[in-house]
Amino acid sequence: MSAATHVVPTASPRRVSPRELGEVGALVLLVVVFTALNPSTFVTLTNIRTVLDQASVPLILGVGATLVILMGSIDLSVEGVMGAAGMTFILLSDNTRKTVDLGAGAIVVALAVGLALGLLSGLLHTRLRVPSFIVTLGVWFVGLGIATLLFGESVIPFLPDGGIKAWPSHHPLGVPNSFLLALVIVVAGLLVARFTTLGRMAYAIGGDEQVARDNGLAVDRYKVLVFVVAGGCGAVAGILATMQLGAGSATVGVGNLFTTIAAVVIGGTSLGGGRGGIHRTVVGVLLLVVLQNGLVLSGVSPNVQSAVSGAVLIVAVAAAAWPLRDRLRIVT
Amino acid sequence: MRPLRRRLLLVVAALTTVCLTAACSVVTRVGGANAKTYPKKDVVLVASVINTTNPYMVSMIQGAKALSKRLGVPLKIVDSQGSSQTEISKIQAILAQGKKVALMVNTVASSDAPTIVNAVKAAGGYVTIWWNKPDSFEPARVGNNFAAFQKFPGVVSGECTGKALAEGIGKKGDIIALAGVLDSTTSQTRVAGLKQALKAYPGVHLLDVQAGNWDPQVAFGVTQSLISKYGKKIDGVWAADDAMILGATEAMKKAGRFDQVKFASDGLYPPVVKLMKDHAGNDAVVGETFHRGYMASAIGLYTSYLAVTGKINPAKLPRDKRDSLFKLACVTPANLAEYSRYDDDIDGWVDTMVEKGPWNTAPAQLVGAGPEKLPR
Structure with a gap:
């Protein structure tokens, strides 16, 4: 291990590249355009809180997903992990099904479910040498299966009004608690990526896994750890989404896989691994959430929202990356 | 070469004809009005x-x-x-x-x-x-x-709930609507029924129709955005089914407007029955349809x-x-x-x-x- 600390390459997450500035520019441009289109509604305190609240779940998922993608792997299990953790959380909390109330213990157990599913992905991927794409696809359905079993055939479990259900949208510090939680996880993720062996190993494995192995690094151990972290992020996201909705649903995570992976890639993290970072994913998430919110506010017909949303994203990302088009690593 | 190819072609054509005839006769036998029945x-x-x-x-x-x-x-x-x-x-x-x-x-x-x-x-x-x-x-x-x-029928559903919502807000005011998945005929017929019902209420304006994809989480997010856009203008929320109205009621609760807004939707899911029985939010749910x-x-x-x-x-x-x-x-x-x-x-x-x-x-x-x- 002492050798490991010496040879871990110092990936360059600290430098702010023109590409990042491009993405931030695209975000700023979107905000300017939507503000111009909706002068009285877009930049209001209510809407800013709405956007931040909506960004919180994909931000949390984005932290785990970025670390996995930095390693050159992929984690498709987020929706299953969210469902399993969300259902575990609500059934162990005070709910209308009157199952059991463990209080804060419910969060601990739900987190453990997410961490265990992440561990399962990591172990299957590293021990059985099955590509992460396939393993996490399987774990997605394992998670969904657990959630479905927990949901069973009884009535939908609801959280009682007030209390923990109201927590995410409360804003004692000006911004919703859900966003503060996401912020804490993002900052923790940034610190892990920059200042710990785990973060550097993610960059090293994504940069060139064989070189990392040849240098005697414990690649498999760190891979498993990263998947565990991603599982933990999935669990937190599942718990938060369940609190926001106030009801249990096995499919509480539906739609989040696409948003998360898209946000990571749009932010500029390479699907090939080794390049990018959590700070970029934050910009990617905000781009997607602002776009979604802005289109609704601008009165764009829902029939064309998908197409407009896709087109705007392509233009925004292409424009942001235009100056660097010769140097980009294209993953086919 | 040429006669051989012609002969081959003839054989293939004959085989195809035989196969097609056989297939048609099988389909007729099992698919016709006299399809077999079983114990x-x-x-x-x-x-x-x-x-x-x-x-x-x-x-x-x-x-x-x-x-x-x-x-x-x-x-x-x-x-x-x-x-x-x-x-x-x-x-x-x-x-x-x-x-x-x-x-x-x-x-x-x-x-x-x-x-x-x-x-x-x-x-x-x-x-x-x-x-x-x-x-x-x-x-x-x-x-x-x-x-x-x-x-x-979807049109009847939309008409029922549209009428109840219009009456519920006192025949005057602004409403928003959450459709299901946009290309679903069930959603389209229900939204058409809503619009048909509103023709009888010139004082009720449909501010916006957005897709909630039959999903409470999506409906929650869309309603949040619509609250940002229209604020206190919203007097009523209509949804093409109850899964979405659950998301919408939650968003209104979080905006502190649950008891000032009326809701109508389709399906009378057990949680909605409870909301109605409990007179939640000042009798917030004013219209539903029953089918199971x-x-x-x-x-x-x-x-x-x-x-x-x-x-x-x-x-x-x-x-x-x-x-x-x-x-x-x-x-x-x-x-x-x-x-x-x-x-x-x-x-x-x-x-x-x-x-x-x-x-x-x-x-x-x-x-x-x-x-x-x-x-x-």
Whole structure:
């Protein structure tokens, strides 16, 4: 291990590249355009809180997903992990099904479910040498299966009004608690990526896994750890989404896989691994959430929202990356 | 070379003709008005649902189980996991097992209907489709193996809930609407019904229609955005089904406006029954429709069962029993008790349905023939 600390390459997450500035520019441009289109509604305190609240779940998922993608792997299990953790959380909390109330213990157990599913992905991927794409696809359905079993055939479990259900949208510090939680996880993720062996190993494995192995690094151990972290992020996201909705649903995570992976890639993290970072994913998430919110506010017909949303994203990302088009690593 | 090639071509053409003739004759034999029927012991009931997590689908499974118990016929549930491909391949696998199938399928997409019906027909089974099929794909034209298509009318649903919402906000004010998945005919007919109902209320303005994709989480997010856009202007929220109204009520609660806004939606899910019984949010839920997944699945499965066992001959049924619209009740807080009682005794309702037949059991009697027409 002492050798490991010496040879871990110092990936360059600290430098702010023109590409990042491009993405931030695209975000700023979107905000300017939507503000111009909706002068009285877009930049209001209510809407800013709405956007931040909506960004919180994909931000949390984005932290785990970025670390996995930095390693050159992929984690498709987020929706299953969210469902399993969300259902575990609500059934162990005070709910209308009157199952059991463990209080804060419910969060601990739900987190453990997410961490265990992440561990399962990591172990299957590293021990059985099955590509992460396939393993996490399987774990997605394992998670969904657990959630479905927990949901069973009884009535939908609801959280009682007030209390923990109201927590995410409360804003004692000006911004919703859900966003503060996401912020804490993002900052923790940034610190892990920059200042710990785990973060550097993610960059090293994504940069060139064989070189990392040849240098005697414990690649498999760190891979498993990263998947565990991603599982933990999935669990937190599942718990938060369940609190926001106030009801249990096995499919509480539906739609989040696409948003998360898209946000990571749009932010500029390479699907090939080794390049990018959590700070970029934050910009990617905000781009997607602002776009979604802005289109609704601008009165764009829902029939064309998908197409407009896709087109705007392509233009925004292409424009942001235009100056660097010769140097980009294209993953086919 | 040339004569050899010509001879080969002739052989291929002859073979093709023979095969096509044989195939046509097989299809005619099993698919015509005289399709074979089978004794009860050879039959298996199959209920195919879109997923096993949506409360409506869970209710459909409950109905299928109750019917299986009542008839003493084994049941298989197909979970399509939201995918047409999964749905079709699982149904084909069951058909290949050899028992004669009485199938009720809530199709994932309209376009799945022909593939499923053809597979069932080729295996000598019988199918009743619920909710989705192309309008032009009619049971009477396909043959006996496509026993029936059944649904609760969407336009009536939209009209019911639209009227209740307009009345609920005092015939004056602004509302927002959450549609389901935009290309779903069920959603389209319900939204059309809403717009039709609002014509009678010139003081009520439909501010926005957005897609909530039948999903509470999506509906929650969309309602949050619409609250940002319209703020206190919103007097009422309409949704194409209750899964979405649950997301919308939550968003309004978080915005602190739950007791100032009225809601109307379709399906009368148990949590919504509770909201109405508890007079939550100053009687926030003003309009609902009553129809149940267990009623739909039991009616559909029983129709297929009667056909496969020869107790009905689909070819001799009137048009409304092949392409059917069932009664959908408009529910307000005033008549809620009339409908909420059915859920306490699903087995009892299924027993009555078996006694009275699939078309005559209150509150879901046959009321007309499809396909449903959209109002102009």
